[in-house]
């Protein structure tokens with residue numbers, strides 16, 4: 071039995087966080103150093119949390135499976151980070167950022183969390199500037215902005231196409247300062263494989279040393295998980311190769327509820343798939359939609375070169391269907407429409423790709439102007455495809471990108487396991503059923519710099535947890551379970567490689583739990599995933615042993631977890647008899663083919679408790695909207 | 707995109723452990739010109755695993771040239787023959803049918819080989835811990851626009867800050883010098899107003915740890931810049947040397 075208590079404070083929306091900060095317990099500076107905190111994950115969320123908790127005086131241990139904390143997947147974010155600064159004087163405000171985010175998430179997010187995110191967004195920019203993050207600047211020396219999908223104001227801060235890199239290196243540098251000062255200790259090349267609970271509270275972890283293969287035990291008074299999203303469940307995605315769900319999933323199996331697993335975002339501007347042996351999909355930043363125009367030939371199966379297709383025979387389908395937002399509609403809308411035109415056979419050459427055309431921008435600001443804004447993205451495109459995008463329009467197609475779903479957390483970012491906090495993409499909290507561009511970086515840094523430092527104090531100050539010893543039976547038992555699981559995988563010695571099974575899972579999911587879903591497909595896919603899981607546990611082949619670097623073994627453990635998560639995604643999608651945001655059920659659409667929500671019955675967060683293999687119990691957290699009117703999302 | 711497949715001979719470095727003796731293992735392979743070199747390794751590994759043989763250990767993550775995890779020496783060049791390109795972005799269309807490739811790890815005294823193509827680059831993090839930051843606690847920042855920074859300065863700082871920490875500069879240098887890597891970080895902060903208060907302590911602290919971690923000295927061959935996937939300029943080394951020199955002059959009076 072779990073209890074979902076969202077702990078959303080009372081009072082006016084705009085005062086909730088301020089009041090809550092005041093009401094939470096604080097720990098005096100001298101006592102902070104008596105508390106050990108474990109952080110797993112060193113992306114934006116984990117690194118910023120480590121830096122800030124270290125600054126406060128806590129003793130922090132941070133773990134990552136990478137060789138260096140700087141390599142977390144956050145490094146690859148390109149486009150930018152939102153803030154409600156209103157530097158452009160275009161009527162932006164905390165309220166507008168809040169409203170855009172709630173609406174973009176199709177009214178399936180928590181008002182209080184989203185407001186808080188918008189509120190601290192401005193502090194994030196200030197913080198990063200102070201660290202020396204070289205954001206783009208105007209000639210007068212002020213910070214520059216660009217606009218992003220789902221918004222009509224220009225509020226996105228960026229550093230060329232390398233915003234994630236610069237923000238992460240900023241957080242990394244602040245964290246390194248705390249390493250230097252002795253407050254933070256880094257454990258690289260360690261994979262978190264289980265949480266250790268003592269009297270129901272998270273009190274430590276089991277991590278595998280990826281070089282020696284040893285299973286190591288670490289104790290602490292609280293654990294923070296900042297392990298990123300699960301989109302590699304689809305095999306092909308824009309996420310880094312090693313991004314995975316294992317940490318979140320193992321914690322889920324130990325009692326943390328998993329929320330809204332079916333809310334998965336398929337990003338519209340990615341490079342099309344080139345072949346079966348492809349290892350990942352490449353995102354072209356959505357900022358390209360500011361100046362690029364999306365179109366397909368009007369005639370199905372048109373194989374002419376783009377330059378030979380006259381204007382009147384082109385369908386700029388987003389501009390046609392959504393005149394107000396045009397090419398800047400939210401991601402789910404852009405992706406689904408790309409899928410539809412391609413399903414109708416109008417994709418480029420009849421295949422799965424649409425044009426992203428900069429001809430107008432070349433005329434308006436010149437090729438140099440375009441180069442200045444998007445130069446590295448254009449280079450990247452040319453490098454990967456071998457085609458020069460200054461001469462021939464780019465080709466794009468949607469790809470799995472971001473997980474809105476994740477571990478359920480309360481307002482203080484604590485999961486249903488006391489003492490276990492979850493930050494960044496790994497939690498479900500702020501984006502509802504669809505995340506707007508440039509808001510994940512914002513959320514990761516908000517969680518790490520500005521939320522956890524307060525809520526952690528509240529937990530430790532209230533619970534006053536004692537230190538525990540890793541020689542306790544709970545640690546030994548957890549370690550033993552992890553070891554048995556590894557040995558089991560190694561002993562199967564079947565015929566199929568880990569990747570081949572992962573690819574099959576990916577195909578099933580993208581087909582049936584991707585951009586569009588329906589009851590029949592979902593029911594089918596649940597059985598197919600179960601069969602595939604059975605195949606994995608009887609026929610997978612993992613070469614080598616657990617005594618040194620064994621990357622296949624690492625992947626096998628992750629794929630085993632994906633095979634369970636995939637089923638829950640389908641189950642959640644099947645449960646949600648409505649369309650909202652990125653979750654589009656074919657049965658539930660308006661006459662215009664837009665998402666048809668069912669607020670009466672589904673205005674809730676679906677939080678799943680793990681019971682046993684293939685069995686979950688659903689808990690519902692009702693969402694209350696006191697400050698925005700539930701409206702049908704329209705971008706027309 | 708796809709043209710005809712090509713046939714390549716790949717000689718890939720295998721080494722079981724840091725202590726073990728390494729050797730080249732030969733693979734003949736037909737591949738798509740659209741595949742990246744890491745996808746070729748994926749395919750070889752899939753095949754090896756299928757046959758029950760140990761796959762080749764190598765690192766990679768983002769496969770977009772920004773995380774810095776991948777790094778192979780290909781036919782003697784860190785990250786292969788294309789300028790300003792990380793290993794993961796090297797596509798097979800850059801090779802011809804019948805070519806022979808030699809694939810090795812980044813070699814340097816400071817980078818111990820852990821297994822096959824994986825090396826230990828933790829020395830880089832140690833240098834950053836020594837001083838690669840602005841001392842500044844969360845929560846006390848003034849409004850972002852209080853600090854005005856000219857576009858030109860911001861761009862130059864970003865040019866330096868783009869370093870992905872892959873280690874190609876060290877692997878390219880006959881002395882295994884890390885000057886380009888350190889110079890880039892020192893420059894980023896030296897160029898920005900935020901970095902001024904600690905400017906001279908920073909450069910000394912970072913250079914000290916660089917020397918302690920077995921990175922060699924710079925003899926101005928510029929091999930580092932040539933192999934850098936981000937095209938980080940050797941100008942950064944000059945900036946660092948100047949600051950280091952200034953710091954030495956200043957410490958005489960400051961200490």
Ligand SMILES: Cc1cc2nc3c(=O)[nH]c(=O)nc-3n(C[C@H](O)[C@H](O)[C@H](O)COP(=O)(O)OP(=O)(O)OC[C@H]3O[C@@H](n4cnc5c(N)ncnc54)[C@H](O)[C@@H]3O)c2cc1C
Pocket residue numbers: 110111112113114115116133134135136139141142143144145146147148149150151233234260261262263296297298299308309310313314316317353471472493494495496507508509510511512514
């Ligand atoms: C290509 C791309 C571009 C993007 N661009 C933007 C953008 O422009 N703007 C925006 O707002 N968002 C963008 N996003 C989304 C955003 O980058 C991510 O949502 C965000 O960076 C996630 O940060 P995080 O800290 O939660 O997790 P991550 O950065 O994914 O970090 C996860 C960390 O956890 C560690 N870890 C995971 N599991 C384990 C384990 N079991 N044991 C040990 N360590 C573990 C990893 O090593 C890593 O350090 C983009 C995403 C992609 C894929």
